[in-house]
Amino acid sequence: MENAAIEIKSVSKWFGKNQVLKKVSTTVRHGEAVVIIGPSGSGKTTLLRCVNLLEEFQEGEILIDGEAMGYRIDKGRRVRRTEAEIARMRAQVGMVFQSYNLFPHMSILKNVALGPVKTLSLPRAEAVERATELLARVGLANKAQALPGELSGGQQQRVAIARALAMHPKAILFDEVTSALDPELVGEVLDVMRQLVQDGMTMMIVTHEMAFARAFADRIVFMADGEIIEQGSPEQIFENPESERLQAFLKRFKQGYQM
Amino acid sequence: MELLINSMPLLTKGVVTTLYLSAASIVLATVSGLVFALMQLYGGIVLRVLVETYLYIIRGVPLLVLLFAMYYAAPYAGLTIDAFTGGIIVIAVYFGAFMTEVFRGAILSVPEGQWEAGRAIGFVRSKILIHIIFQQALRVAAPPYINTCVAVIKGTSLVAIIGLADVTYIGKQIVERTLAPFEIFGFVAMIYFVICFLLSRLGSYLEKKFDYIN
Amino acid sequence: MDIPFLLRIGQTLSEGLYTTVLLSVLAITLSALWAIPLVVGLLAPSRILRGIVTSYIELVRNTPVLVQMFFIFFGSGSLGYPLSGFVTGLLAMVLQNGAYMAEIYRGGIQSVPVRQTEAGLAIGFTPARAFRLVVLPQALRKVIPPLSNQGVLIIKDTSLVATISVAEITFHARMMADRTAAVFEIFLVLAVLYIVLTAIFSGVMRIVEKQLRIR
Numbered sequence: 001m002e003n004a005a006i007e008i009k010s011v012s013k014w015f016g017k018n019q020v021l022k023k024v025s026t027t028v029r030h031g032e033a034v035v036i037i038g039p040s041g042s043g044k045t046t047l048l049r050c051v052n053l054l055e056e057f058q059e060g061e062i063l064i065d066g067e068a069m070g071y072r073i074d075k076g077r078r079v080r081r082t083e084a085e086i087a088r089m090r091a092q093v094g095m096v097f098q099s100y101n102l103f104p105h106m107s108i109l110k111n112v113a114l115g116p117v118k119t120l121s122l123p124r125a126e127a128v129e130r131a132t133e134l135l136a137r138v139g140l141a142n143k144a145q146a147l148p149g150e151l152s153g154g155q156q157q158r159v160a161i162a163r164a165l166a167m168h169p170k171a172i173l174f175d176e177v178t179s180a181l182d183p184e185l186v187g188e189v190l191d192v193m194r195q196l197v198q199d200g201m202t203m204m205i206v207t208h209e210m211a212f213a214r215a216f217a218d219r220i221v222f223m224a225d226g227e228i229i230e231q232g233s234p235e236q237i238f239e240n241p242e243s244e245r246l247q248a249f250l251k252r253f254k255q256g257y258q259m
Numbered sequence: 260m261e262l263l264i265n266s267m268p269l270l271t272k273g274v275v276t277t278l279y280l281s282a283a284s285i286v287l288a289t290v291s292g293l294v295f296a297l298m299q300l301y302g303g304i305v306l307r308v309l310v311e312t313y314l315y316i317i318r319g320v321p322l323l324v325l326l327f328a329m330y331y332a333a334p335y336a337g338l339t340i341d342a343f344t345g346g347i348i349v350i351a352v353y354f355g356a357f358m359t360e361v362f363r364g365a366i367l368s369v370p371e372g373q374w375e376a377g378r379a380i381g382f383v384r385s386k387i388l389i390h391i392i393f394q395q396a397l398r399v400a401a402p403p404y405i406n407t408c409v410a411v412i413k414g415t416s417l418v419a420i421i422g423l424a425d426v427t428y429i430g431k432q433i434v435e436r437t438l439a440p441f442e443i444f445g446f447v448a449m450i451y452f453v454i455c456f457l458l459s460r461l462g463s464y465l466e467k468k469f470d471y472i473n
Numbered sequence: 474m475d476i477p478f479l480l481r482i483g484q485t486l487s488e489g490l491y492t493t494v495l496l497s498v499l500a501i502t503l504s505a506l507w508a509i510p511l512v513v514g515l516l517a518p519s520r521i522l523r524g525i526v527t528s529y530i531e532l533v534r535n536t537p538v539l540v541q542m543f544f545i546f547f548g549s550g551s552l553g554y555p556l557s558g559f560v561t562g563l564l565a566m567v568l569q570n571g572a573y574m575a576e577i578y579r580g581g582i583q584s585v586p587v588r589q590t591e592a593g594l595a596i597g598f599t600p601a602r603a604f605r606l607v608v609l610p611q612a613l614r615k616v617i618p619p620l621s622n623q624g625v626l627i628i629k630d631t632s633l634v635a636t637i638s639v640a641e642i643t644f645h646a647r648m649m650a651d652r653t654a655a656v657f658e659i660f661l662v663l664a665v666l667y668i669v670l671t672a673i674f675s676g677v678m679r680i681v682e683k684q685l686r687i688r
Contacts, residue, residue, distance in 0.1 A: 052378070052379060054375055054379070083384070084383060087378070087382060087383045088381060090378055090379060090380075090381045092381075093379075094379065094380075095375075095376075095379040097372060097375065097376065097379075101370075101372035101373060101375060101376035103373065103391055104395065105394045105395055105398075114380065114390065115380030115381065115382075118380075118382065118390060119380055119382060120381075163376075163380070164379070167380055167381065316668065318625065318671070319625075319629075319664075319671040319672065320629070320664045321632040321643070321667060322629075323635070324643060324646075324660060324663055324667060327643070327646070327647060327660060328660040331650045331656040331660065332656045332660060335654065335656060335657065336657070409534075409535065413535075413536070413537035413538075414537075416537035416539045416540055417539060419539065420539075420636050427539060427543070430540075431543060434547050438547075439551070440543070440544060440547035440548040440550075441544075441548055441551070444540060444543055444544040444547065444548070447540055448540050448544065451535060451536045451537055451540060452536050455535035455536075459535070
């Protein structure tokens with residue numbers, strides 16, 4: 001498909017006997033911000049992690065900017081691509097993790113500059129310049145030499161976003177990036193993400209933050225039990241949910257905790 | 260006391276031998292421990308089984324038995340090896356197993372998320388190990404590594420039994436001649452104590468220096 | 474691989490097996506017992522007591538068992554009360570391993586979170602009872618693996634008493650090796666004997682660990 005940053009075609013995954021993704025298909029176009037919502041165990045995080053092959057998938061295809069990720073079809077047989085090819089493609093898709101996963105033994109500046117230097121082979125000075133710029137963009141320019149352990153969760157997550165941006169990725173994957181944060185720190189991270197959406201970054205976001213999804217997603221995908229149940233614009237999903245599953249899910253969110 | 264002073268030249272030679280044996284064995288054991296740990300973790304099934312067999316054997320056999328085996332069997336096997344080099348090799352092979360377990364444990368202790376973050380910026384496994392995992396594993400490995408080094412130093416005392424002139428052997432020779440065990444062995448014990456104790460202190464100092472979690 | 478030959482070697486070496494096993498069992502048991510007053514000293518409120526025990530432990534941990542054995546062996550002789558090789562070996566090993574086991578006990582006890590003790594106090598236990606009924610059982614489970622490890626080290630260390638003429642299996646092996654040319658076979662069998670002994674011991678400890686887990 002033209003203009004597709006990420007194409008997920010009929011992807012299925014099993015954990016042993018348990019099928020966690022059932023022929024899932026969807027597309028993320030360049031510049032689109034797609035938010036995936038759904039109950040826990042729906043497979044949304046697993047799907048996200050398949051896109052940069054942190055999880056393997058047994059059937060189907062995932063294309064990144066038209067190129068097949070992880071596996072090629074060679075004479076009708078599924079062949080795994082080389083580790084070097086997979087690494088190269090991973091560099092094209094950034095990821096921000098729920099537990100940030102910053103590298104504790106280096107400054108946040110180095111955290112952000114490491115990828116560009118070692119993977120993109122950027123000269124050190126240029127990488128540092130890029131990193132400084134990005135840290136300023138996420139509001140942490142004055143802490144460039146700090147170690148991750150010295151920062152709050154919200155600050156660390158913003159560094160993680162800068163680290164993903166530093167690779168000039170075609171798209172960024174966000175895996176429940178605010179779920180591990182104290183409530184008062186969530187806003188600063190969502191602010192950065194909002195800015196990215198408005199700057200036109202291609203994003204695939206798994207989250208529970210419904211207000212954010214409603215306000216800033218271009219498209220929302222609702223998953224349950226390993227399948228995409230419904231997808232559409234925020235208005236369609238939130239105002240006119242068609243499927244019963246989605247209606248039940250949204251009801252629970254409106255009412256808060258219930259048995 | 261006079262005896263001790265008179266014996267100093269001999270004992271000093273013994274101390275030098277002990278230090279040399281220890282240093283050489285530690286270096287050898289560290290290198291092989293690192294290699295075997297990587298083999299065990301990333302080398303595929305054949306290498307893994309080989310390393311684990313080696314670890315199992317060393318865990319069950321006393322160092323003294325290995326030293327004897329080398330001492331008695333080497334001439335028959337056609338290996339003209341002097342007891343000194345042979346001793347170093349045996350001690351290094353023995354403690355190399357412990358080093359392997361230290362390094363393997365340290366690498367495995369680094370959270371999986373670090374590997375994933377490395378993959379996400381396009382690193383292959385070796386790059387992740389070198390730039391991200393290694394320093395974090397170092398921090399975890401430092402205490403047990405130092406402990407194993409102390410064990411190596413103490414282990415070198417066993418070469419006295421196969422006639423190598425380390426400080427324990429020299430001490431025993433002197434005591435058998437002069438029957439002054441408390442003075443001489445007291446001194447020998449003190450030497451080991453000073454070396455090992457200083458090494459442990461160095462270890463604690465380095466540990467604090469590498470503490471990023473602050 | 475001449476199996477009957479190896480078995481005959483095994484038979485000869487086994488003349489020392491009783492001594493090896495006896496020494497091992499005694500060393501392990503007595504070390505485990507000696508470690509109890511030591512750990513009490515380690516955790517005592519009195520700073521002086523803690524200092525004394527810590528110094529003792531540091532002293533034994535940083536000197537080789539062999540040197541300690543020679544010290545006691547030759548030392549007792551020069552004092553006019555020569556201890557047998559067996560007793561010397563046992564004494565040295567208990568002094569060493571008691572110290573290591575005390576540290577293991579301490580690690581186990583301190584690894585039980587303070588919350589547990591607090592929970593015990595909250596339901597009306599005295600500190601002593603809280604320790605006995607809440608902390609100790611949990612600590613016990615935690616220390617079995619490292620203790621098992623230490624036991625294996627003790628079994629291997631019994632080989633050292635061959636140097637002070639105790640007729641255990643390594644001693645017999647050396648005697649044979651001085652007389653025959655089949656040295657490779659002799660030490661192979663000796664190594665296998667030790668592997669079997671340590672494997673049996675580890676196996677027993679694993680069963681003990683499982684039994685405690687069911688509770």
